[in-house]
Amino acid sequence: MVALTAYASDERTARVMLSMMIEPADRTVGRLLRREGAVETLRLLDAGGAMxxxxxxxxxxxxxxxAQFVSRGRLGxxxxGLLDGSDAPLIPGDTHWPVSVDALGDRAPYxxxxxxxxxxxxxGREDRVTVTGSRASTSYGDHVAGELAGDASHAEQIVVSGGAYGIDGAAHRAVLGSGEQTIAVMAGGAGSALPGGASRHARTGGRCGVAGE
Structure with missing residues (x-):
């Protein structure tokens, strides 16, 4: 079997590889990452013994x-493809890593x-406000969400919402229409954020799109 560590000699690449293999929020992997680091976690997977x-x-x-992942033969x-520069992989310790997610402990994103x-x-969290809600929103709901998001942005708050249709999209549109800052958070990971149409809109129109793994 090809050694996983042959592809990753640094923490960033190792974390990306773990996100490709392991389901998000896996507590066992989370504990290993916190105790051993990503490169050592891959080495332990290569070794095939006790952890x-x-x-x-x-x-x-x-x-x-x-082993199943490596057997597919598409790792390289x-x-x-993930590291082609289309999206920036952020990991703990990076200047712009949102430290608030560290509160998730062993379930924090890789x-x-x-x-x-x-x-x-x-x-800081005090500089952000979340506006989110139903995908199947009414026109009145969209209007209210837009007003709330617009007022927050005018008060120099960074609006955070999902990348979905409905209330999320209305919030982003209102903020972007006024030239302010917004963050769209999508489920999944690079290239697989859902729902597809809404996430594409958020990623191309927003000031920052974030997908976690």
């Missing part, structure tokens, strides 16, 4: 998952994929 602080059955599942190409001005992510 510090991990039960044998959990380690076996992780080894099996990694898939990794190159990496965040960002498009746009990532400096907005480093602002």
């Amino acid at each position: 510090p602080g991990v039960r044998a059955e959990e380690a076996s599942i992780l080894h099996h998952t990694a 190409g898939d990794l190159a 990496v965040l994929w960002a498009k746009g001005a990532t400096s907005f992510l480093a602002s």
Whole structure:
């Protein structure tokens, strides 16, 4: 089997690889990342044996998952596609990493994929406000969401919402229409944010789009 560490000698690439193999918010991997780091976590997966602080059955599942992923034979190409510069992978320790997500502990994202001005992510929570709601919103709901988001942006608050249709889209449109700052947060990861049409709008029109893994 090709060694995972042959593709990743740095923490950023190693975290990207883990996000390709392991489901988000996996507590076992989260603990390993916090204790050992990403490169060492890959080395442990390569070794195929015991992992510090991990039960044998959990380690076996992780080894099996990694082996299945490598057996597909597309690791190099898939990794190159993710790191082609279309999106910026942010990891803990980066200047613009939003430290508030660290409160998730072992369930914190392995990496965040960002498009746009990532400096907005480093602002304090007191500088941000969230406006979000139903995808199947009414015209009145869209109007109210736009007013709330517009008022917040005029008060120098960075509006944060999802990348979905409905209320989320109305909030982003109102802020962008006034030339202010907005952050769109999408589910999934690079190239797989959902819903497709709404996320494409947010990623191309917004000041910053963020997809977590």
